Amino acid sequence: MGSGNRQPFDNPVIEWVDSRLPVFTLMNKEYGVFPTPKNFNYFWNFGAIAMVMLILMLVTGITLAMHYAAHTDVAFSSVERIMRDVNFGWLIRYMHMNGASFFFIAVYIHIFRGLYYGSYKQPRELLWMLGVLILLLMMATAFMGYVLPWGQMSFWGATVITNLFSALPVVGPGIVEWLWGGFAVDNPTLNRFFSLHYLLPFVIFAVVFLHVWALHVTGSNNPSGIEPNGPQDTIPFHPYYTMKDTAGLLLFLLIYCIFTFFMPNALGHPDNYIEANPLVTPAHIVPEWYFLPYYAILRAVTFDTNLFLLIGLVCAAYLVAVNLWFTKKPENCPVATTFKIPVLQDIPMKALEPLMAAGAVLFLGIGGMIAFMPDMGMAKMMDAAAPVLVEAKLGGVLAMFGSIAMLFVLPFIDRHPYRSAVFRPWFKVAVLLLTIDFFVLTYVGGKPAEGLYVLVAQAATAYYFAFFLVIIPFLNKFEPRVPLPPSIHQYVLDKKAKKKQKSDDYMNALKPEAAE
Amino acid sequence: MKLFSAFCLGLALMVPVSAMAAGDAETPPKQQWHFSGPLGTYDRAALQRGFQVYRQVCSACHSMKLLSYRNLEDLGYSEAQVKAIAGEYTVTDGPNDEGEMFDRPALPSDRFVSPYPNDAAAKYANNGALPPDMSLLAKARKNGPDYIYAVLTGYEEPHGDTHLLPGQHYNKYMAGHVIAMAPPLSDGLVAYEDGSSTTVDQYSRDVSEFLMWAAEPKMEARKQTGVKAILFLLAFFGIMYAVKKKLWAGLH
Ligand code: HEM
Numbered sequence: 001m002g003s004g005n006r007q008p009f010d011n012p013v014i015e016w017v018d019s020r021l022p023v024f025t026l027m028n029k030e031y032g033v034f035p036t037p038k039n040f041n042y043f044w045n046f047g048a049i050a051m052v053m054l055i056l057m058l059v060t061g062i063t064l065a066m067h068y069a070a071h072t073d074v075a076f077s078s079v080e081r082i083m084r085d086v087n088f089g090w091l092i093r094y095m096h097m098n099g100a101s102f103f104f105i106a107v108y109i110h111i112f113r114g115l116y117y118g119s120y121k122q123p124r125e126l127l128w129m130l131g132v133l134i135l136l137l138m139m140a141t142a143f144m145g146y147v148l149p150w151g152q153m154s155f156w157g158a159t160v161i162t163n164l165f166s167a168l169p170v171v172g173p174g175i176v177e178w179l180w181g182g183f184a185v186d187n188p189t190l191n192r193f194f195s196l197h198y199l200l201p202f203v204i205f206a207v208v209f210l211h212v213w214a215l216h217v218t219g220s221n222n223p224s225g226i227e228p229n230g231p232q233d234t235i236p237f238h239p240y241y242t243m244k245d246t247a248g249l250l251l252f253l254l255i256y257c258i259f260t261f262f263m264p265n266a267l268g269h270p271d272n273y274i275e276a277n278p279l280v281t282p283a284h285i286v287p288e289w290y291f292l293p294y295y296a297i298l299r300a301v302t303f304d305t306n307l308f309l310l311i312g313l314v315c316a317a318y319l320v321a322v323n324l325w326f327t328k329k330p331e332n333c334p335v336a337t338t339f340k341i342p343v344l345q346d347i348p349m350k351a352l353e354p355l356m357a358a359g360a361v362l363f364l365g366i367g368g369m370i371a372f373m374p375d376m377g378m379a380k381m382m383d384a385a386a387p388v389l390v391e392a393k394l395g396g397v398l399a400m401f402g403s404i405a406m407l408f409v410l411p412f413i414d415r416h417p418y419r420s421a422v423f424r425p426w427f428k429v430a431v432l433l434l435t436i437d438f439f440v441l442t443y444v445g446g447k448p449a450e451g452l453y454v455l456v457a458q459a460a461t462a463y464y465f466a467f468f469l470v471i472i473p474f475l476n477k478f479e480p481r482v483p484l485p486p487s488i489h490q491y492v493l494d495k496k497a498k499k500k501q502k503s504d505d506y507m508n509a510l511k512p513e514a515a516e
Numbered sequence: 517m518k519l520f521s522a523f524c525l526g527l528a529l530m531v532p533v534s535a536m537a538a539g540d541a542e543t544p545p546k547q548q549w550h551f552s553g554p555l556g557t558y559d560r561a562a563l564q565r566g567f568q569v570y571r572q573v574c575s576a577c578h579s580m581k582l583l584s585y586r587n588l589e590d591l592g593y594s595e596a597q598v599k600a601i602a603g604e605y606t607v608t609d610g611p612n613d614e615g616e617m618f619d620r621p622a623l624p625s626d627r628f629v630s631p632y633p634n635d636a637a638a639k640y641a642n643n644g645a646l647p648p649d650m651s652l653l654a655k656a657r658k659n660g661p662d663y664i665y666a667v668l669t670g671y672e673e674p675h676g677d678t679h680l681l682p683g684q685h686y687n688k689y690m691a692g693h694v695i696a697m698a699p700p701l702s703d704g705l706v707a708y709e710d711g712s713s714t715t716v717d718q719y720s721r722d723v724s725e726f727l728m729w730a731a732e733p734k735m736e737a738r739k740q741t742g743v744k745a746i747l748f749l750l751a752f753f754g755i756m757y758a759v760k761k762k763l764w765a766g767l768h
Contacts, residue, residue: 261742273656
């Protein structure tokens with residue numbers, strides 16, 4: 001940012017400003033000539049798209065707030081007034097409503113990109129963690145925003161989700177009352193949610209600033225996962241990516257507009273067009289679609305975790321830890337290397353393994369029986385010996401927050417030296433399965449928690465956590481390392497050659513027939 | 517690119533599937549409406565007939581608190597006609613200079629007058645069931661207008677195991693197949709002036725269209741603006757995509 005080695009501008013006005021406050025130099029450095037890997041695919045569009053959606057949400061949101069009234073008596077009808085009587089009020093509201101959905105779509109694709117191409121890895125750990133923080137803030141903002149129109153789903157969604165905190169031991173009920181500002185979701189709740197819903201997007205904006213700052217320190221990752229190491233690997237951000245991002249953005253906005261203008265309520269729930277009524281509970285309380293995966297995880301924990309189950313889990317965790325988390329060489333231990341903790345060299349961990357394996361089988365078996373089949377004779381007998389430690393509700397809440405926490409610590413779990421799934425055949429399968437898993441969770445999250453749906457949700461939740469806690473550590477240790485191309489440039493050339501080879505083969509296959 | 521397309525396709529398939537909530541009653545059959553489709557508009561004649569049905573039948577029990585009489589100009593009524601319609605209703609206003617409340621004929625700026633003073637009175641008059649406010653009914657139910665039409669035409673003799681209490685009726689499209697509203701329509705109940713057939717089926721269609729308008733009065737403006745927005749984005753996208761292609765062609 002130093003203005004010492006500033007290039008003068010030709011335009012005298014720009015030069016006058018820039019010599020006093022070098023904003024033009026800064027913009028040119030960060031968005032003009034900024035060297036960017038030349039091999040981005042369209043997945044690299046979604047950061048910019050998310051940025052545009054954030055601004056769109058701020059603009060439409062502030063406009064809505066000029067007409068909205070945050071009081072339970074009038075909130076619902078003030079929104080309807082916006083829809084019916086405010087000039088273009090229907091447009092502003094539908095843009096904001098569907099904008100939230102499309103903001104989440106953009107950010108979910110953005111996160112998938114980061115996962116698939118290993119963008120979370122060294123040196124971009126903090127960049128990634130700021131991203132997860134943005135996701136959390138977005139979730140809080142969207143949740144509170146959904147309460148504002150004061151429809152049935154607003155009210156009951158708020159009631160269900162705030163009630164989750166009552167599962168926390170000791171402090172739970174106090175926290176819930178504090179959140180509500182009373183003894184139920186009511187006017188004080190609506191008022192504070194409005195206040196926070198106005199505040200949080202600006203907090204998001206600040207964190208996005210840090211996020212982009214961090215990006216401009218490390219530079220972007222790219223589909224090969226190989227760092228650029230020379231001018232042959234990069235191109236200036238402008239005009240190449242400014243033009244490409246604009247094209248991609250327009251296509252995204254096109255789909256967004258199809259929803260906003262032609263099916264504006266398709267992603268919402270009809271019950272939110274019924275005014276909130278604390279005396280009438282809707283048949284199915286479902287959150288907005290973008291919360292469904294976490295909702296599925298929350299509801300997948302239908303069982304109490306008893307003492308035996310916990311002991312069994314600890315034994316199993318020990319086995320996974322000894323064999324996968326910690327490698328034989330202690331210097332490879334992720335926790336130890338990150339935080340520079342000295343590791344005790346020769347604990348006889350191996351010797352304990354058979355014992356732990358037996359413990360895991362035994363305790364998971366009995367504990368699982370008590371938890372899942374409480375009516376069985378055996379389970380009934382053992383019940384008294386195995387007190388419940390974590391009730392189902394608390395377990396669900398822990399799992400739900402844990403699912404986000406997994407993303408947060410991912411950079412420290414994954415120690416494989418390669419970033420991109422392109423060069424990690426096993427990781428590629430695992431991460432694509434995780435993506436499908438996310439879709440499955442979204443699906444069952446929207447279904448009633450009964451019968452087969454519960455089982456599917458439980459299996460999908462198990463895979464979600466296994467991906468982070470078992471599969472990634474396993475891959476750290478066992479995934480084969482195919483040779484990497486020496487540079488992005490070479491990677492692009494190889495790819496082109498492969499493509500040409502393929503089309504040549506195809507043409508050659510056709511040729512003899514043509515000759516005949 | 518392949519991965520990207522597969523991902524987008526997956527996402528596109530996912531969204532509508534997950535948006536569907538579970539329901540227990542029969543799904544109402546899809547109807548062809550004048551306002552269906554991306555260019556569909558409301559049929560003013562149907563809206564006027566539908567309003568007539570609402571006014572002469574449904575308004576005896578169902579309120580429409582979010583609408584004002586002036587909104588009826590959207591249906592093609594003139595200012596004078598709207599004034600006349602409003603004038604048939606009485607609202608309580610005041611206090612006047614002497615501090616008294618007084619009754620006066622409704623004005624176009626007044627909200628639709630409700631049949632009951634409050635929900636308790638509405639329930640009391642309807643065997644304990646509350647006739648829902650109709651301002652947003654078409655958006656507050658899954659499959660909105662299809663559903664309303666289906667309920668109005670879905671009355672049947674009770675099937676085997678359904679147990680009906682006094683005041684309850686069998687309807688195949690209600691959740692649980694039970695509705696506390698007696699069939700409100702019968703052939704010939706409302707006299708149409710435009711020669712349309714006076715059957716339950718026709719009344720149901722008209723009143724459903726009217727209720728859709730009531731719930732979404734700005735639908736036509738929305739679709740028209742949407743077409744312009746889409747055309748603009750398509751053209752702009754085409755240009756930017758060409759620019760990008762041309763620009764990148766110079767790279768290797
Ligand atoms: C408000 C939401 C967000 C905005 C506006 C935003 C914005 C951006 C922008 C403009 C970029 C650079 C362009 C790109 O690489 O696509 C970027 C990069 C990045 N973002 Fe985000 N982001 C958001 C949320 C997130 C979230 C939730 C995560 C992860 C959990 C995340 C992770 C990353 C990572 C790892 C990069 C570097 C990517 C790379 O170069 O490979 N972002 N972000």
